[in-house]
Amino acid sequence: MNFFTRLILTTSYVTRCEGVSLTLRRKHSLGNQQIRVSKQKRVALGNPEINSLTLSQKRDILALDTDNNTLKFPTIWLRDNCQCPACFQRHSQSRTIDWGKFDFGVKPLSAKLVESELTIEWSDNHRSNFTLDWLIERSFTEEKRKLFRNKIYRFERTTWGANEFGKYLKKFDYKSVLNEDSTLLNWLESLTKYGVAIVTNVPAKNNSNKILTERVAFTRRTHYGEEFTVIAKDGTTNVAYLSSTLPLHTDLPYYHYAPGANLLHCLVQSQGKGGESQLADGFHVGNYLKLHEPESYKILTKTLVDWSDVGHENGDHFHSLHQAPVLCEDEFGDLVRVNFSQPQRDSHFNAPLEQVILWYEAVGLFTKLLYSPENNVTFKLAEGDILTFDNLRLVHGRSAYADTTGRERLLIGCYLDWDEIYSRIRVLRKQLKRSKEMNIEQSTRNLHQLCLSF
Numbered sequence: 071m072n073f074f075t076r077l078i079l080t081t082s083y084v085t086r087c088e089g090v091s092l093t094l095r096r097k098h099s100l101g102n103q104q105i106r107v108s109k110q111k112r113v114a115l116g117n118p119e120i121n122s123l124t125l126s127q128k129r130d131i132l133a134l135d136t137d138n139n140t141l142k143f144p145t146i147w148l149r150d151n152c153q154c155p156a157c158f159q160r161h162s163q164s165r166t167i168d169w170g171k172f173d174f175g176v177k178p179l180s181a182k183l184v185e186s187e188l189t190i191e192w193s194d195n196h197r198s199n200f201t202l203d204w205l206i207e208r209s210f211t212e213e214k215r216k217l218f219r220n221k222i223y224r225f226e227r228t229t230w231g232a233n234e235f236g237k238y239l240k241k242f243d244y245k246s247v248l249n250e251d252s253t254l255l256n257w258l259e260s261l262t263k264y265g266v267a268i269v270t271n272v273p274a275k276n277n278s279n280k281i282l283t284e285r286v287a288f289t290r291r292t293h294y295g296e297e298f299t300v301i302a303k304d305g306t307t308n309v310a311y312l313s314s315t316l317p318l319h320t321d322l323p324y325y326h327y328a329p330g331a332n333l334l335h336c337l338v339q340s341q342g343k344g345g346e347s348q349l350a351d352g353f354h355v356g357n358y359l360k361l362h363e364p365e366s367y368k369i370l371t372k373t374l375v376d377w378s379d380v381g382h383e384n385g386d387h388f389h390s391l392h393q394a395p396v397l398c399e400d401e402f403g404d405l406v407r408v409n410f411s412q413p414q415r416d417s418h419f420n421a422p423l424e425q426v427i428l429w430y431e432a433v434g435l436f437t438k439l440l441y442s443p444e445n446n447v448t449f450k451l452a453e454g455d456i457l458t459f460d461n462l463r464l465v466h467g468r469s470a471y472a473d474t475t476g477r478e479r480l481l482i483g484c485y486l487d488w489d490e491i492y493s494r495i496r497v498l499r500k501q502l503k504r505s506k507e508m509n510i511e512q513s514t515r516n517l518h519q520l521c522l523s524f
């Protein structure tokens with residue numbers, strides 16, 4: 071027997087006078103429970119036409135049949151997501167159902183679809199209404215879930231090698247980012263997509279970088295403080311403060327919650343040779359390994375490495391530790407984080423003996439690729455630039471330099487977390503879309519008034 075059974079006993083047709091919809095009501099009795107399924111023939115207004123509505127025999131799945139496919143919804147999910155004021159608080163956009171009192175065996179008694187609205191009567195004496203738009207947006211199809219993941223949860227990335235870098239590196243004027251929401255959004259989208267962007271014409275003030283992070287959300291504090299100054303220091307506890315070559319690395323891999331994006335404000339640049347920034351896209355190289363050297367990729371994604379930082383800053387001592395692979399994947403197998411830092415890798419290595427040698431071979435290959443001319447780009451920041459980049463994706467470094475008398479290379483760095491960047495992007499996209507729609511509405515109204523005045 072078909073998993074989905076159409077239940078028909080009595081039938082009545084309702085034809086609406088405006089000719090927009092035809093409703094077909096079907097009724098069925100099952101023991102002492104009654105299921106009513108209404109089928110509505112409707113004119114599709116941007117949505118697929120729903121041909122029928124069915125409940126599975128166990129009443130755990132409700133299906134809406136369209137011309138192209140069937141949209142299925144678990145009925146427990148529908149009850150859990152009831153949109154009535156008793157179950158969902160609109161102003162906080164939050165579910166208020168008390169799970170302590172919730173009937174997890176709840177089943178629909180009847181379901182009907184009329185005028186793009188689905189109404190369900192439940193076994194717990196509750197009624198829910200859902201609009202078709204709301205349901206379609208939350209459809210469980212692979213396509214819809216992927217769309218949500220790539221457009222709203224996370225955003226699609228474009229990885230790059232050295233040849234593409236010039237094409238993808240975008241520059242944004244500091245004042246415009248601070249004053250215009252659209253420029254702020256463009257900068258953040260560029261940073262998300264390509265993992266790198268430069269903000270230019272930044273005032274030579276110590277707090278310019280912090281002001282920029284606060285335009286997005288707030289500065290991410292670490293044990294080096296809210297801001298860090300990169301200047302050649304004698305007797306430093308961090309190798310970034312030496313003027314010798316700074317090898318490719320990610321910042322602070324020893325944090326379980328490593329800072330998401332790095333913002334480096336160049337206040338004073340060295341005038342001679344050196345002091346150049348180096349970047350490589352760790353995801354690009356990681357994906358290359360996945361395709362061409364799958365064994366190395368596997369080792370780099372499965373071997374836990376001990377990342378550590380021991381030292382002190384402003385009199386406060388710290389001892390940070392985090393175990394994580396060099397390449398971290400999410401549950402979909404996509405890369406989400408690169409951990410890479412020679413100075414911050416502990417000599418404790420919590421891996422099985424036989425895996426250690428294989429790991430060195432794999433990381434050797436990864437390192438070689440990061441430094442290869444196909445993947446590695448070098449450029450010199452100008453004074454007044456803020457180099458912004460994804461610290462969980464790109465590796466960065468700097469060539470050695472020598473300060474000239476009275477002119478010390480000076481960078482001030484800050485971090486932002488991806489949670490805050492993503493949040494700002496989602497909010498800005500909504501706001502800008504709304505204001506664009508309002509502008510169209512306003513200009514339509516103006517046009518209408520103009521017509522009336524003739």
Ligand SMILES: [Zn+2]
Nearest residue numbers: 152154156157
């Ligand atoms: Zn409800």
